[in-house]
Amino acid sequence: xxxxxxxxxxxxxxxxxxxxxxxxxxxxxxxxxxxxxxxxxxxxxxxxxxxxxxxxxxxxxxxxxxxxxxxxxxxxxxxxxxxxxxxxxxxxxxxxxxxxxxxxxxxxxxxxxxxxxxxxxxxxxxxxxxxxxxxxxxxxxxxxx
Numbered sequence: 813x814x815x816x817x818x819x820x821x822x823x824x825x826x827x828x829x830x831x832x833x834x835x836x837x838x839x840x841x842x843x844x845x846x847x848x849x850x851x852x853x854x855x856x857x858x859x860x861x862x863x864x865x866x867x868x869x870x871x872x873x874x875x876x877x878x879x880x881x882x883x884x885x886x887x888x889x890x891x892x893x894x895x896x897x898x899x900x901x902x903x904x905x906x907x908x909x910x911x912x913x914x915x916x917x918x919x920x921x922x923x924x925x926x927x928x929x930x931x932x933x934x935x936x937x938x939x940x941x942x943x944x945x946x947x948x949x950x951x952x953x954x955x956x957x
Contacts, residue, residue, distance in 0.1 A: 840905065847900045867893025 820826070848865065856862040868879045869890040876882035882889050931940045937951035946955055 839908070840901075843901055843904050843908070847897055847904060851900060851904075852897060864893040864896050867891075867896070 852864050856864055866879050868882065869892065870876055870882060870887060871889060872882075872885075872887035874885070874887060876885065876887060879889065879891060879893070928943075930943055932943050932945075933939070934941050934948040934951060934953065934955065936953040937948060939948060939950040941948055941950070941955075947953065948955060
């Protein structure tokens, strides 16, 4: 059984999947930083100096100035600012994956072979006739094979 598992785990597809997960985790870290450190600060500035990661609804009734302060006190909060960051994260990752898959499909999709012509032109009367015709139906000329 151990040998069978080793054979299963070392197949090419499993290794590719593991590499994909590792790269996905690294990419996720980069996108999270992009959203939190580069995209959301200008959006927050445009919307009136709002820090999205600090937007929350306090359910405990005790006022807290920041989300971190509320978390330290163990207060129940709805962290909708973090949710907005997560949605922006998701949109960026899904758009990047869309672009990647689109490019891979472009590389792997082979163009369809050119179709054989179904008709030809009669050299005597210039009418369009079936490609396998041996006699023109219009001028009745004998055609070369």
